[in-house]
Structures are given as structure tokens and as C-alpha cells.
Amino acid sequence: DTGVSQNPRHKITKRGQNVTFRCDPISEHNRLYWYRQTLGQGPEFLTYFQNEAQLEKSRLLSDRFSAERPKGSFSTLEIQRTEQGDSAMYLCASSDRLAGYNEQFFGPGTRLTVL
Amino acid sequence: AQSVTQPDIHITVSEGASLELRCNYSYGATPYLFWYVQSPGQGLQLLLKYFSGDTLVQGIKGFEAEFKRSQSSFNLRKPSVHWSDAAEYFCAVGDNYGQNFVFGPGTRLSVLP
Numbered sequence: 001d002t003g004v005s006q007n008p009r010h011k012i013t014k015r016g017q018n019v020t021f022r023c024d025p026i027s028e029h030n031r032l033y034w035y036r037q038t039l040g041q042g043p044e045f046l047t048y049f050q051n052e053a054q055l056e057k058s059r060l061l062s063d064r065f066s067a068e069r070p071k072g073s074f075s076t077l078e079i080q081r082t083e084q085g086d087s088a089m090y091l092c093a094s095s096d097r098l099a100g101y102n103e104q105f106f107g108p109g110t111r112l113t114v115l
Numbered sequence: 116a117q118s119v120t121q122p123d124i125h126i127t128v129s130e131g132a133s134l135e136l137r138c139n140y141s142y143g144a145t146p147y148l149f150w151y152v153q154s155p156g157q158g159l160q161l162l163l164k165y166f167s168g169d170t171l172v173q174g175i176k177g178f179e180a181e182f183k184r185s186q187s188s189f190n191l192r193k194p195s196v197h198w199s200d201a202a203e204y205f206c207a208v209g210d211n212y213g214q215n216f217v218f219g220p221g222t223r224l225s226v227l228p
Contacts, residue, residue: 004158033216042119042205042218043159056214091158102147102166102209104216106158 004107006092012113013082020078021110025094032075033104034067035091036060043091049075082114117142119206119219127225128196136191136222138206148189149207150180153221159205165189166211176200201226 005024013019025032030051035043046065047057051072061067064082069075079086089111093104118141128134140146147166151159163174170182180191189206203223209216 040220042207042221044218045216048214093159102211103149103161103164106151106160108156108158 004092004094004105006090006107006110008110009108010111010113012115014115015084016081018078018080019082019112020076021090021112022074022076023092023107024074025092026096026105027073029094029096029105030072031095031097032069033093033095034075034077035093037089037091037109038087046077079112082112084114087112087114117146117208117215117217119208119217121204121206121219121222123222124220125223125225127227129227130198131195134191134193134196134200134224136204136206136224138189138191138219139187140189140206140208141187142208144210147209147211148180148182149209150174150178150189150191151205151207151218152176153203153205155202162191162204196224196226198226198228200224 007022033048034046037043045058046061047067049069052069064080067077089109091109092107095104120139122137149164150162152162153159162178163172163180165172165182173179178193182189203221205221206219
């Protein structure tokens with residue numbers, strides 16, 4: 001098991017463009033979380049899935065953001081009509097029922113820069 | 116709502132010196148507490164966690180943390196810092212369902228040779 005992976009690691013886009021990020025959790029982890037981390041801040045919760053069901057969304061997740069986990073394995077986070085304020089590191093994490101879901105394992109993140 | 120404060124934005128210590136990073140939390144129920152470390156360009160790595168039991172918990176890389184309910188604190192300590200410990204450290208609180216995970220703003224640690 002190689003841990004949580006995220007692609008791409010870096011994304012530079014122009015304002016108004018759409019971007020999509022992918023997260024592959026640790027295999028058999030049925031919970032998957034998305035966080036946003038801006039410079040000098042801790043990660044902020046965006047949303048999480050249990051299997052393919054999206055169970056909670058933060059109010060930080062505006063209508064321009066959408067996340068999916070269609071088969072309960074990998075997940076995608078799409079941002080439509082990007083704004084400069086979307087520039088941040090987007091982190092994905094996964095957790096396991098056997099560990100009580102409390103311990104989250106994080107991927108390396110996708111750094112988004114919106115010009 | 117739960118919250119986490121880390122009063123020190125940036126701490127500088129000399130290699131070999133002891134270290135204490137402060138963390139205070141606000142949580143209505145029994146907290147699940149965590150310390151993560153983040154090196155530049157990397158994801159977060161779990162250093163240690165506290166759920167219940169002994170209030171002094173040991174983690175990886177020689178770190179330990181002490182839960183003090185009366186002070187709502189969960190401070191991270193290391194007796195002798197190594198240059199490779201330079202990184203950003205985040206305290207976090209969650210519940211026993213793996214939800215409501217809240218991170219503090221982080222403390223950046225610099226280590227002088």
C-alpha cells in the first residue's frame with residue numbers, strides 16, 4: 001500500500017477555467033475527506049464521503065465546487081469558473097472503519113494557482 | 116463549535132534544545148486530539164494522537180504530548196530537537212465518529228545549527 005495519492009501535484013490555471021483534481025485513497029479505506037489549506041493556515045474541512053455517499057459539505061464549498069466518489073474508491077474535486085481566491089493547497093485524506101475513523105491519512109496535496 | 120488555537124506562529128530553537136509547542140482546544144464533548152507535522156511541499160504526517168487513558172502519549176520521532184483537561188491543552192514536546200524537525204506542526208481536534216475535524220493554524224518550527 002503506497003498511501004494516499006493525489007494528482008496533479010501542481011496546477012496553474014487562468015481565472016474562469018475549470019479544474020479537476022483526483023485523489024486515490026488507501027485501498028479499503030471507505031472514508032475520504034477533502035480539505036483546503038491556504039498559506040499560513042491549517043487545513044479546512046470541505047467535504048467527506050463514506051463509500052460513494054457524500055455525507056457532509058462545509059459552507060466553504062460553494063456552488064462552484066463539486067466532489068464525487070462514484071465507485072467508492074477514488075474521488076474527484078472539480079472547481080468551476082476558478083477565482084484567484086481558490087488558490088490553495090487541496091488535501092485529500094482517507095480513514096478506515098477498523099481504526100474507528102479517527103486517524104486520517106493524508107496525501108501530498110494538489111497546489112492550485114489561479115492567475 | 117470546536118476550535119483549536121496554537122498561540123505561537125513561529126518558534127526557533129537550537130539543535131539539541133528542548134521543544135514545547137502549545138495547543139489549546141475548545142470542544143463540547145470528549146476530544147480526540149492529534150498532532151500532525153507537515154514538511155514543505157508534503158502532506159500531513161500523524162505524530163501522535165490521544166483518545167483516552169494515559170494523558171501522556173508517545174509518538175513517532177521522539178515526540179510526546181500531554182493532555183490536560185483542566186487547561187484544555189495538548190502541548191507537544193521533544194527533549195532534543197534535530198535539524199530535520201524543522202517543519203510546520205498542526206494540532207487538531209475531532210470526535211469519535213471521525214467527523215468535525217478541526218485544525219489549528221499551525222506553528223512553524225525553525226532549527227538553528
